[in-house]
Amino acid sequence: RVAEGSAVCAALVDALRKGKRVTVFVEVQARFDERSNLFWGEALEQAGAEVRYSYANLKVHCKLCLIERQERGRTVRYAYLGTGNFNESTSRIYADMALLTKRPALTSEVVEVFKHLMDRSKRPALKHLLMAPTTLRDRLEALIDKEIEQALLGNKAAILLKLNSLEDRALIRKLHDASNAGVQVHLIIRGICCLVPGVVGMSANIQAISIV
Numbered sequence: 670r671v672a673e674g675s676a677v678c679a680a681l682v683d684a685l686r687k688g689k690r691v692t693v694f695v696e697v698q699a700r701f702d703e704r705s706n707l708f709w710g711e712a713l714e715q716a717g718a719e720v721r722y723s724y725a726n727l728k729v730h731c732k733l734c735l736i737e738r739q740e741r742g743r744t745v746r747y748a749y750l751g752t753g754n755f756n757e758s759t760s761r762i763y764a765d766m767a768l769l770t771k772r773p774a775l776t777s778e779v780v781e782v783f784k785h786l787m788d789r790s791k792r793p794a795l796k797h798l799l800m801a802p803t804t805l806r807d808r809l810e811a812l813i814d815k816e817i818e819q820a821l822l823g824n825k826a827a828i829l830l831k832l833n834s835l836e837d838r839a840l841i842r843k844l845h846d847a848s849n850a851g852v853q854v855h856l857i858i859r860g861i862c863c864l865v866p867g868v869v870g871m872s873a874n875i876q877a878i879s880i881v
Contacts, residue, residue: 673708675755675756685718733748733749751768764859781795817846844872847874848871852874857879858877862877
């Protein structure tokens, strides 16, 4: 989701003019911003970028950027992984996080994600990154189970989750299990939270706040 006068997209157009190769995946199902996304998708396509648009049965919510360049005769990759849109307007008021890295273990997996987005027949092999709907749920539940195991052994165990909303029943049940095992659970939920914290025998060790 990009702003109408997107500096990021303008920079990509400038890169194309300078002979750089640019590949872009555009998510059309962006509430309130479909027009802007389509405009920039077409503009980038006309400038020479390889552009793919969202799939009918899959909404792509990740925000990724991968830069590949030659440094001292070798290929180096820089990856940006963030929770926020590439939107100068909303970035002033939204609370988001991002990781900028050149660590090969991560940048190589970002390459795999982009390959999957451009050609869904190419299933990514991921060890570090969690991706829905393939690995995210199982890996997240495994991490919660690890904290439950530590709590049952008498060790300190805690979970801190920051989410836009919490409505998933299976995840809520898993967090109840963690609470009952003695895990201290802290939730920061921006919007809807269907988990009721502080209920004895169910969620006594869960605290939930909302940042507006």
